[in-house]
Amino acid sequence: MAIPYPHFNFRASESVETGLSPLSPSPVILTQDELKKIAAYKAVEYVESGMVIGLGTGSTAKHAVDRIGELLRQGKLKNIIGIPTSKKTHEQALSLGIPLSDLDSYPNIDLAIDGADEVDPHLNLVKGRGGSLLREKMIEGACKKFVVIVDETKMVKYIGGSGLAMPVEIVPFCWKFTAKRLQELFGYAGCVAKLRTKGSNGKESGGEPFVTDNGNYIVDLYFKRDMGDLKAASDAILRLAGVVEHGMFLDMATTVIVAGELGVTIKNKHT
Numbered sequence: 001m002a003i004p005y006p007h008f009n010f011r012a013s014e015s016v017e018t019g020l021s022p023l024s025p026s027p028v029i030l031t032q033d034e035l036k037k038i039a040a041y042k043a044v045e046y047v048e049s050g051m052v053i054g055l056g057t058g059s060t061a062k063h064a065v066d067r068i069g070e071l072l073r074q075g076k077l078k079n080i081i082g083i084p085t086s087k088k089t090h091e092q093a094l095s096l097g098i099p100l101s102d103l104d105s106y107p108n109i110d111l112a113i114d115g116a117d118e119v120d121p122h123l124n125l126v127k128g129r130g131g132s133l134l135r136e137k138m139i140e141g142a143c144k145k146f147v148v149i150v151d152e153t154k155m156v157k158y159i160g161g162s163g164l165a166m167p168v169e170i171v172p173f174c175w176k177f178t179a180k181r182l183q184e185l186f187g188y189a190g191c192v193a194k195l196r197t198k199g200s201n202g203k204e205s206g207g208e209p210f211v212t213d214n215g216n217y218i219v220d221l222y223f224k225r226d227m228g229d230l231k232a233a234s235d236a237i238l239r240l241a242g243v244v245e246h247g248m249f250l251d252m253a254t255t256v257i258v259a260g261e262l263g264v265t266i267k268n269k270h271t
């Protein structure tokens, strides 16, 4: 059940810090970015002093990183080590004075906070429309608790159900060959494979290829139908030579925080 905002302490008591307008008796229409910020701030409540934290990438995760920086500055959090999931987040965290390290030095992460592009009813995710799926999967696969933060538009009935991209990171060598093989793999689900180009975020074709932080390309897969057995689909993608990683994060999220017009819902993985 959603926790409605009038009873949601964060919004009622900390409106100055969040930059959201104080609660009023009339219904408040929140923007998508405000919902992202609410989910992000709620997730940062899970952060404790002394933790090693995986720092996600994207417009939702950015709010969480900002909030961690703010709490460090205020002395409310201490001795945090951040493990950034992208160059962009690395830069943001550096500018906020968050001490940073990497998986080589900290192979066990206490908690990671990141956004997602899709969340299905089993808490499986699509990630990587921001292009950082490989580092995200490495870091979020190494954490004890993975808290996903989304606004309600990210909730889908099945993976691929938004009609938007499911990204696959591939090596640049003969990318057309790999893209064709990926499309053929999911012919039954009406799959279309498109190379991501700069600035297109998977929505346009043509132009310079988008290059990931790891020097690879991304092929975005668009599905017309449910691809079915996700584990089988994941295995089949990863078996293709030329594929580095895909954006399905299966059985990885431990908690999903969803901010919607009616309030915040916290979904925990059943263990």
Ligand SMILES: O=C(CO)[C@H](O)[C@H](O)COP(=O)(O)O
Binding pocket: 056, 057, 058, 059, 060, 061, 114, 115, 116, 117, 126, 127, 128, 129, 130, 131, 132, 133, 136
């Ligand atoms: O996976 C990601 C980046 O690789 C992002 O977390 C995902 O694309 C969600 O982004 P946003 O919070 O901007 O909607």
